[in-house]
Structures are given as structure tokens and as C-alpha cells.
Amino acid sequence: MVEEKKIVDLITQLVSIPGPSGNASKAVAFTEEKFKALGVSTFKTNKGGLLATIEGKDHSKHRFLTAHVDTLGAMVKEIKSDGRLKLTKIGGFPWNMAEGEYCEIETAEGKHYTGTILIHQTSTHVYKDAGKAERTDENMEVRIDEKTTSKEETEALGIQVGDFVSFDPRVQVTESGFVKSRHLDDKASVALLLHVAEKLKENNITLPYTTHFLISNNEEIGFGGNSNIPEETVEYLAVDMGAIGDGQATDEYTVSICAKDSSGPYHYGLRKKLVQIAQDHHIGYKIDIYPYYGSDASAAIRAGFDIIHGLIGPGIDASHAYERTHVDSLLHTGDLIYYYLQSDLVEA
Numbered sequence: 402m403v404e405e406k407k408i409v410d411l412i413t414q415l416v417s418i419p420g421p422s423g424n425a426s427k428a429v430a431f432t433e434e435k436f437k438a439l440g441v442s443t444f445k446t447n448k449g450g451l452l453a454t455i456e457g458k459d460h461s462k463h464r465f466l467t468a469h470v471d472t473l474g475a476m477v478k479e480i481k482s483d484g485r486l487k488l489t490k491i492g493g494f495p496w497n498m499a500e501g502e503y504c505e506i507e508t509a510e511g512k513h514y515t516g517t518i519l520i521h522q523t524s525t526h527v528y529k530d531a532g533k534a535e536r537t538d539e540n541m542e543v544r545i546d547e548k549t550t551s552k553e554e555t556e557a558l559g560i561q562v563g564d565f566v567s568f569d570p571r572v573q574v575t576e577s578g579f580v581k582s583r584h585l586d587d588k589a590s591v592a593l594l595l596h597v598a599e600k601l602k603e604n605n606i607t608l609p610y611t612t613h614f615l616i617s618n619n620e621e622i623g624f625g626g627n628s629n630i631p632e633e634t635v636e637y638l639a640v641d642m643g644a645i646g647d648g649q650a651t652d653e654y655t656v657s658i659c660a661k662d663s664s665g666p667y668h669y670g671l672r673k674k675l676v677q678i679a680q681d682h683h684i685g686y687k688i689d690i691y692p693y694y695g696s697d698a699s700a701a702i703r704a705g706f707d708i709i710h711g712l713i714g715p716g717i718d719a720s721h722a723y724e725r726t727h728v729d730s731l732l733h734t735g736d737l738i739y740y741y742l743q744s745d746l747v748e749a
Contacts, residue, residue: 403596403735405728409574411435411592412731416584419505419567421474421491425449425618428470428588432616435595439602441614446629451616455598457608462746463633464612465708466738467697468590468640469620472583473721475499475518475566477506478538480556484549485542488518488566492621496520496536498722502583503569504543508559516543518568571723578728579653585717585724590640591616593715593735600739608742610635617697625697627704635746636671637708639698640738642717642724644691651716653727655685656734659712662691664699670747671711678740685733687716709747713737 420428429451436443436453444452457464473492480486486506490496499518506514521540522528534540543566549555572582580589594614601608611633617625620641630637643657651657658675659667672688679686698710715730 402739403600403732405732407599408592408596408731408735409580409728411595412580412582412585412589413572413574415470415588415592416570416572416582419507420470420472421565421567422471422619422622423491424507424565425471429616429618432470432591432595436598439598441598448619448624448628450618450629452629453598453614453616455601455608455612457610457612459610461633462610462635463631464610464742465615465630465634465637466594466612466640467615467617468594469587469617469697470591471618471621472567472588473621474568477560477562477564477566479562480552480560481542482552484551484555485544486516486555486560487538487542489538492721494721496541499568500536500541505567505569506543506545506560507565507567509561509564510559512559514545514547514558514560516545519544579725580728580731581723581725583723585726586642586720587620589715589717589726589731590642593731593738594640597735597738597742601742606743609745612742620697623700625700627697627701627706630701630706630708634706634708637698637701637706637710638741639696639712640734641696641712641714642720643687643689643714644694644720645716645718650687650689652687653716653718653725654729655687655716656730656737657714657716658686658688660688660690662694662696662699662712664695664703667698667711668709668747671709674744674747675711675713675737675741678744679737682736682740684736685729686737709749
């Protein structure tokens with residue numbers, strides 16, 4: 402039902418918009434423009450996220466779906482005496498997953514400079530133990546693509562402590578159907594929500610229940626967007642990546658349905674219903690458990706909301722590094738969302 406090219410085009414556009422947690426307003430604005438073009442009403446939250454609403458037949462019970470547009474990134478911690486930058490991480494990742502990455506520094510005045518994230522002891526011709534040096538906040542730095550050899554020269558560019566640093570996504574789409582890019586977590590899911598909303602409007606489908614789409618802008622640092630859940634909400638479905646690795650069932654070719662993560666089990670009835678929808682519509686799926694994962698849905702449960710919660714998403718390889726998925730996984734995830742939104746609520 403969903404369309405491959407439109408999904409991939411949306412992903413390519415989204416990952417190309419810098420948006421580390423704390424500075425994702427441009428990415429949020431992109432989603433706002435897309436929803437408004439569909440005639441979907443939107444509301445900007447005080448936290449900077451976006452709530453889009455499609456009215457359904459039943460206004461007394463609501464559905465709530467979320468995906469986050471913010472990404473991993475960094476912030477300038479210190480300007481070194483040689484003009485290079487020390488960083489502090491935004492989000493959870495080890496430095497080796499960003500080493501060698503091109504980046505962009507955005508100043509408070511709106512200037513943009515490019516650079517490369519490197520370990521200080523990079524040159525093997527100078528540093529005998531370059532390969533053994535620890536990748537720590539102390540050793541990692543940004544080599545700025547400007548003529549600067551001192552702290553004063555870098556400051557003269559307008560760069561200062563607190564400036565945001567975003568990673569080059571390096572997005573590629575292969576002929577074999579793989580999408581390779583940083584920040585597929587979770588911009589791939591945001592693209593899916595946008596596209597599903599488009600298909601609903603295109604096919605003149607009236608949803609059974611009023612449905613909200615929250616585009617969260619602080620998920621990577623744990624803030625989420627759960628202060629904006631309407632009190633009529635019964636079901637809450639987070640759409641976020643399925644992580645791939647040893648011992649995991651998730652792959653790059655199906656939709657991942659989460660049974661449990663670090664927060665505990667997701668709602669059993671909703672999980673079984675999602676599986677049944679997948680089976681009824683010949684959607685490829687895998688059920689999985691993530692030991693080091695938490696979603697906005699589980700955060701909502703922790704916050705005390707009386708909801709039925711679930712988590713699904715496309716399978717993403719090398720999460721929080723240079724990520725990859727396949728269009729098959731995107732299509733299966735999009736189809737599951739599309740048919741789920743037209744189904745009845747789970748009985749509590």
C-alpha cells in the first residue's frame with residue numbers, strides 16, 4: 402500500500418536537515434510544512450515538538466503515535482589553544498562511532514563551518530600508539546576547515562562554547578534497495594508517519610478514532626514528548642528503530658514488533674493485535690526483545706499515563722553509528738501502521 406520512492410525521498414530530505422537534540426527546529430518545521438500541505442491540523446508544543454491531529458469517527462477515544470526527529474550530535478565544550486574544538490556528546494554513543502566523521506558547527510549567530518571529528522593522536526607517522534589511544538572526551542577533537550591555529554582565531558570566526566555540532570549523514574540509496582545514512586534512528590520512522598498520513602488523505606479514509614502524530618524533538622536525551630498526550634488517548638504506539646545484533650530476531654527486511662525492552666513488557670494485547678494485522682495483510686514481521694532500549698511509549702507508562710502502549714519500527718543495522726536499512730523493512734513498517742490505524746482499539 403505505501404510507496405517506496407516517496408518514503409525514501411522523505412528520508413533523504415529529513416536526514417539532510419541537521420537536528421541534534423536541543424537544535425532540531427528546522428527538522429520539526431519540515432514536518433509541520435508536510436502535515437499542513439495535507440490539510441492536517443498541527444500544534445507546536447512548548448518543548449518544540451509537533452502534534453498533528455487527524456479527526457476520526459470517534460472523538461471520545463484517541464490513538465497516539467510518535468516518532469522522533471532529533472538525532473545524536475555534539476556541542477562545543479572548549480576551544481583548544483591550537484584552535485581545534487573539544488566536544489561534549491548529545492545522546493548515547495561511543496566516540497569511535499563518530500571518529501572520522503565530517504561535521505558542521507552552527508554558531509549562535511547562524512554561521513556554519515565544516516570540520517572533521519578526529520582523535521588528537523591521528524597521525525600514525527607521529528604517534529606510535531595512535532591505534533591504542535582511548536577515544537575519550539579528552540582525546541577527541543574537531544579539525545575546523547578554516548585557517549585557524551589558535552583559540553583567538555577560532556573565536557574570531559564566531560565559534561564559542563555551546564555551539565551545536567551535527568554529523569554529516571552521508572546518505573546513500575543503493576540499487577539493491579539499501580538506505581545507508583546516519584540518523585535513520587529515527588527519521589526513517591518520521592518519514593513513515595508523514596507518508597502514511599499522506600496515503601490516508603489520498604485514499605479518503607476516515608479513521609475510526611481521532612489520531613495524533615507527535616514528532617518528538619528530544620527523545621535521544623530522554624525528554625520525549627509525553628506532556629502532550631491528550632487525556633482521551635487509549636493506545637500509544639511508538640514508531641522507532643528495531644535494533645539489530647547478536648541474539649536479536651530483528652533484520653533489515655521486516656518490521657520489528659517489540660515484546661519487551663529495558664522498561665519491561667509492552668502491552669500483550671496490542672502486541673498480539675499488531676502480529677495479527679501483519680499476518681492478515683501478509684506483512685513481514687519479527688518479534689524482538691531489546692535489553693538496552695527505551696521508547697517514548699515506555700516513558701509515558703513510567704510517567705503514569707493510563708494507556709495501552711506498543712513499539713514497532715523498521716530494522717536498523719549499526720544503530721547510533723552509520724546506519725542501514727532496506728526498503729523492504731520500510732514498506733512492511735509503513736503497511737503495518739496504515740492498517741493498524743484503521744483497526745479497532747484493543748480491549749484493556
